[in-house]
Ligand code: SF4
Ligand code: SF4
């Protein structure tokens with residue numbers, strides 16, 4: 001259950017709308033079901049009161065929406081940002097992708113968001129969900145007796161391995177100032193690195209062959225904001241899924257992760273939106289881990305104006321061969 | 332059935348100012364290196380983007396080597412410093428996906444190092460030959 005309540009956020013949004021500080025509000029709205037909360041631009045207090053929600057399903061990272069929206073709107077836009085979202089916010093500012101003047105950002109404390117897939121696996125036939133102190137009270141279409149699911153058991157991967165509860169950007173903060181967390185987010189990468197090349201190859205063939213090339217991972221990513229993506233080029237060979245060969249899957253995934261290397265804030269949106277549950281974070285985190293180990297610790301989006309490691313260098317950088325063999329010849 | 336002798340196909344990206352001239356020098360000095368090495372001349376090592384490397388593998392390369400001026404000697408001042416980071420990260424990712432790490436290499440070869448060029452190529456071809464055909468990053472449609 002979130003510590004901040006919907007009413008607190010709603011009151012603040014309504015106040016800012018009525019005193020003219022902002023013209024519209026980018027917030028979360030209930031979807032068809034309780035668990036598919038979707039982003040929405042609210043234009044009036046009435047609309048907010050009716051549709052605005054804040055609960056354990058507000059997983060969407062709004063930073064990317066600012067790229068297009070701030071160009072199109074009149075006046076200021078109020079946006080709610082969870083701690084992880086603020087890193088993307090800073091990274092986009094660093095890359096001059098939206099106009100800071102047009103945004104009023106409220107940082108919202110976060111207790112972790114729910115992975116809908118995990119919840120659906122735990123409870124079949126969800127009809128409604130209510131957040132309580134004990135956990136999520138889930139009512140199903142089969143049974144009147146609600147099931148209580150502890151939120152720790154159904155958190156998104158990125159929340160289990162949350163890297164920071166600290167907001168790195170905001171105009172106003174609701175809730176307490178959090179801290180950067182020493183998370184175990186690189187453990188899985190390290191486990192893969194410890195395998196043999198054959199095992200890794202088998203692991204990735206298995207994962208990547210599930211990809212249906214829907215491009216959701218790219219579209220949701222706040223680091224992927226090019227207007228003309230390489231993958232939209234028919235000559236790229238991966239414009240649509242080619243069933244003939246695994247090469248295209250490998251190429252798509254290597255290049256997607258490579259294009260955000262050093263700029264990926266590890267916000268976790270790509271893995272969340274993938275309909276095939278491909279662990280894309282394991283690709284992104286490999287780059288982050290390598291960068292940390294070879295060029296010094298770097299967290300994209302920590303501050304505005306940082307220089308991304310792949311557009312930088314030092315005279316003493318390791319040679320590619322040294323990077324490859326830094327843990328010994330085979331490992 | 333006739334069994335074709337396996338010969339690896341090697342793509343070598345060489346920067347115009349140092350390594351390509353180094354290859355030239357190797358030729359002028361009549362040094363031997365296998366004809367399986369196909370050189371692609373690029374203006375600077377940093378012209379090579381990760382897609383070039385993947386494409387080379389897709390189109391049938393068994394190994395890809397990138398040669399440029401020694402660090403500090405790049406004719407565009409800093410191109411090879413960027414190359415060094417980019418390729419380190421890319422090759423590490425390929426390794427992570429289970430592609431044999433001996434198939435990729437970066438080597439700095441100056442215009443005066445004809446002998447180093449030939450030696451590097453001989454050694455690289457040998458390493459790739461030992462691995463055999465590239466099966467993990469191949470595109471079946473591009474097979475000859
Ligand atoms: S979201 Fe998943 S299935 Fe869709 S393109 Fe990305 S990895 Fe493939
Ligand atoms: S690659 Fe994934 S984790 Fe990284 S910024 Fe993009 S959506 Fe977030």
Ligand code: FES
Nearest residue numbers: 346375399400405
């Ligand atoms: S010109 Fe040779 S590496 Fe840049």
